[in-house]
Amino acid sequence: MIKVENISKQFNGFLALDDISFEIKEHEVVGLLGPNGAGKTTTLRILTGFFNPTLGQVKYDDLDIIDDDIKIKQKIGYLPENNPLYDELKVKEYLVYAAQMHDLAKPKIKEAVNKVIETCGLKEKQNQEISKLSKGYKQRVGLAQALIHNPEILILDEPTEGLDPNQRIEIRDLIKKIGQEKTVILSSHVLSEVEATCNRVLIINQGKIVASGTPAELKSQTTSQTKILLKVEGPQDKIVEELKKLEGVERIISAQKENNLITLEIETDSTKELRKSIVHLIIDNGWELYEISKQEKSLEDIFVKLTKQT
Amino acid sequence: MKHIFAIIKKELKDYFNSPLAYVFISIFLVVSNWLFFRSFFIQAQASMRPYFSLLPWLFLFLIPAVTMRLWAEEKKLNTAEVLFTWSIKDPEAILGKFFASLIFIALTLILSLSVPLSISFIGGLDWGIVIASYLGALLLAAAFLAIGLFISSLTDNQIIAFILAVALAFAIFMVGEDFVLYALPNYLVNLAQYLGLGAHFASINRGVLDSRDIIYYLSIIFIFLYLNTRQIASRKWK
Structure with a gap:
């Protein structure tokens, strides 16, 4: 479904990604694992079309990320690193705005908003200003935003970063629930996280993929x-x-x-x-x-x- | 088109949710009225020309305050990454923000209609000239907004966006002024005169809506909005 072929990314002479290739199949939950600065965020930004690769190709089925970015963006729900949100909006306003940006027809917007509010457990908070929410709830708003247009693919950049253990478990369960019917790509530097949620792991270091496989495979490979x-x-x-x-x-x-x-x-x-x-x-x-x-x-x-x- | 409307609505909501809008409108109305009426009764003429001569100077400092946060804040909070990974095209976001700020300025100008209305009670006011001048003011404001919006896309610091926008708008405004023209070599005079924002506004202010002036303003707006799209798109290739 997603095919990444030999992508490299250079920032002012610094090689952030060095000839990375991988494939992701439908309904896989793939974890991108690596230390900080390994190139996880850059990879995800290229997958979402926010950056273009310096070299290489990203294909979603037959669509190319550079030429057909709008069509691809309609298929992707994305939660960027640190979960940026329009703080001054209310939860519901923000989700309506996100829905409008994804071309949802007017009668469908209300339905879609209510559905993600339900899925992400935001019912009591829907009329509150986002800036007043706790970090855990903000994270749910970020996820709800990513889910609003019912995308086939969900890309989550460190979705549990900065949460307390209870919130981590909540978000992890939510991702598992969502992962049953969607393709999920998430990044993390917390290993237990990836082990608990993903059925395949790509370990990335200094811009290269150094290992890939199921958590069990990776273990047996090296022990x-x-x-x-x-x-x-x-x-x-x-x-x-x-x-x-x-x-x-x-x-x-x-x-x-x-x-x-x-x-x-x-x-x-x-x-x-x-x-x-x-x-x-x-x-x-x-x-x-x-x-x-x-x-x-x-x-x-x-x-x-x-x-x-x- | 739907995206542009949604962005306009959101940006306008942002303006009026923060004190900035009310502070801006109050300062604009108080300062422009005070400066104008201070000399109005001395001149004893039912004309708004002094009012419109003031406007560019007010715009110069107030409009960058309207545009400074439009991109700088999105960059600082990283919400730009959310915005540009939604299914929209870059120019839609730029146009949305531009028109939102333009509507905001238009609202301010509508509120300033109290000035011509009160003058028209005192003496006969030539409404044709007033309407042409208002149109000119809106065009001038739009040009300043396009400049400010572009500058805002260069930085994630609102203060820097404000200062640079004032500086650039001032430079483009002054290029066509007489004292600059004297200092320039002859072959540059015509060009500088054409490029200056101020000179074009002066002729509209006389009540002459010349297509050359309108085209000039529209080109300035277009150029800076275009630069803005280039700047926004450059994130992809950095």
Whole structure:
């Protein structure tokens, strides 16, 4: 549906995007992940036609972003970075204005406005001035604006930035709900965010795509070890010694004793499931097991690894 | 067209939602009336010529105040990014803002009709000249607005937009004035005289609506609105 071919973007001699290509299919929820300044916002601005690429092409089906920008803009709902809003307008006024700008027919405007007010939970706030709203509600207004013309594609630039944890969850749920029937592209530098909402991730660093795939794929690509966390009561030296003998245990990262409880971090071969044999070992020796957990390498580790290489 | 109307409506709402509109209209009416009537009774002539000679000077400082926020604010708050990713063409936004400010100035001029009305009670007023002068004032205002709007698109700072607009409007206004013409080499005199905003206004103020003056104003407006579209479009290629 969206095809990005070899786009580069140069700002006064600074190469913000360096030959990026990717494709997005219908109903995908794609996360653009990268540190600040990696080129996420620039990519999204090119996708929305706000910037033109210095080189390369962006196609929406058969439409070209430079030649058919109006037609493409009608298909896109966009929430820019930092959610700029016409603060002095009331929520409803603003949404009506947005609807008029998208060529909605007059009788349909009211219907569309009421629908997005409903979807985004803005009913009680619809007659308030936007400047008086809390950040979470402003974010909803921004989303409502992006949804007003029922676009096929939703482009969201850091949609949960600057929100408190509760608001983050609300917005995330809202995006998930919307994502069921639309193609969504969102950017973020918060990994848990992307992991929770997206079914595909593009990791971007210094203007290049350094990895892409589902969150699970990305994890398996870069991990060969798994960490196991263990809390056990018993003689410390003996436990460490016995654990080291187990096949698949590569290293005991740390062992700490607090009161009678020993906390151990064990690095193991990720191709083997070791939890069972560890539990057996502990029970057979008559020690007390308090806790055992496998720690997946998080997307965070992958992110740090990929974006620090250069 | 629908987009332009929607933008006009929104911008006008912005004017009247803020104190700026009322401050502007009050200052304009008080200052112009005071300056005019101060000498009106001494001259003892039922003519509005002194009034219209004052107008360009008032416009010079007040019109940049009307246009300064139009783009600068959108750039500063980044709402321009929302605006230009809606399904509109750039020129629609520019025309919307231009006509909104023009309607605002027209409203102010309508309120100033109290001056000719009160004069006409005292003595016979030549309404033909007054109407021509008002039309000239509107054209002059439109030219200043186009200049101010263009300047506003260059910066995200309203104060800088105001100062630069005053400076540029002043320069274009003064080019055709006599004392500038004396200082210029001969071959430039005709050109400077034609380019000066002020000289064209003076002839309209005499009650002569010459098509050359009208074309001149329309070209100034067109040139600056065009520059404005270029400036707005340049964001894409930066």
